[in-house]
Amino acid sequence: MATEIASKKYALILSTARELFWKYGFKRVSIEELCVKAKVSKMTFYKFFPNKIELAKRVFINESEAGLKKFKSILHENKSPAETLKKIVQLKLEGSANISKDFLLDFYENNDEGLKDFVMQASRSAWLKIIKEIREAQRKRVFTSSIRPELLMHFSEAMASMITNKELLEYYASAHDLIKELTHLMAYGLGADKKSK
Amino acid sequence: MATEIASKKYALILSTARELFWKYGFKRVSIEELCVKAKVSKMTFYKFFPNKIELAKRVFINESEAGLKKFKSILHENKSPAETLKKIVQLKLEGSANISKDFLLDFYENNDEGLKDFVMQASRSAWLKIIKEIREAQRKRVFTSSIRPELLMHFSEAMASMITNKELLEYYASAHDLIKELTHLMAYGLGADKKSK
DNA sequence: CAAAATTATACTTTTTTAGTATATTTTTGT
């Protein structure tokens, strides 16, 4: 059926755009390049999207939603605080939780008025939803209530960047100690209040 | 003096180009963008380089030479095989040993005849120099002679990619074992022949 | 202060990209 073919090509355009935009931002990627890589003709592209900006917006929204969804599902697994945090960090490492910096910058540096507002508002909205999820998890005792959700997010961010840090090999020498510390922190430092059990 | 100012700006252009080209390749980077980021006027740019291609070539050559130099100095430290390999892997992790893939691709995909040959020849030349260095190290018993230099290079490459692999967190669970194995391999698996001592 | 270097500006030319029209081919449902 028409819609099925459509969605096949549509999906191809989206996933290719995601890949390229993630790496280079959208300014550096031409529609033609995108079409070649997605194996879609330019005409087909224009059947689905009026221009590159609208495609970029779509990618942005989709990724935000997908990120939030993954985030939610982790929090709803009701695993231990350590396990939950570990999964969140892993999500960040995969790059599935955050919008690429280069991609984001192209929105901010774009001249079209309103586009900047679009991402700012969307980003804020996504952020608020995540915070809300964490609060709910706290209510369910997945995390201690004594930590502010915002801090928890920054904490997992910091952990992810620690791990991707290229000085990794150096710290391999004493990796055993580091892992021990990290594990301990996850297991006891962030647990739900024990006394309230 | 003129040369000093010149070399200051010149160096600024080069380091900025390195940074941008590494990330995006040179096709996606405009001279204007480069100049803005390097805080150099376009006129100054054209005082040093006739065009972007020549700059890209210069960056390529410099990086190749710098990489080889670092590589050499590691091999000449006469550390243990394990320590030496560790340092080589670290070099690869820093991205100082290899030319960026995006950067390289722009050379290959460029229409200018001769440019493709330029990199192919330069790459080959750099590769041969590295192999030569390894052979020399083998003569000095830094590495066992029973491994082919080419294999050693691919091995360190594989190790580096293992470490940057985003499944790192997963393997954290049994990281202790992995490190033990890796350390053992480095210490005993690649050492110079013991009997010949 | 004078010479050299660097920059800002403004400009032309060239190249790239965006977007569209149309004829042709491929795919799909029946």
Next chain:
DNA sequence: ACAAAAATATACTAAAAAAGTATAATTTTG
């Protein structure tokens, strides 16, 4: 197999971006 719908290749125009240059003004340096 056939008709309708979808997708593509091609070729094109318009618009935007990038390359490259000339010149006057400014900054830096000895």
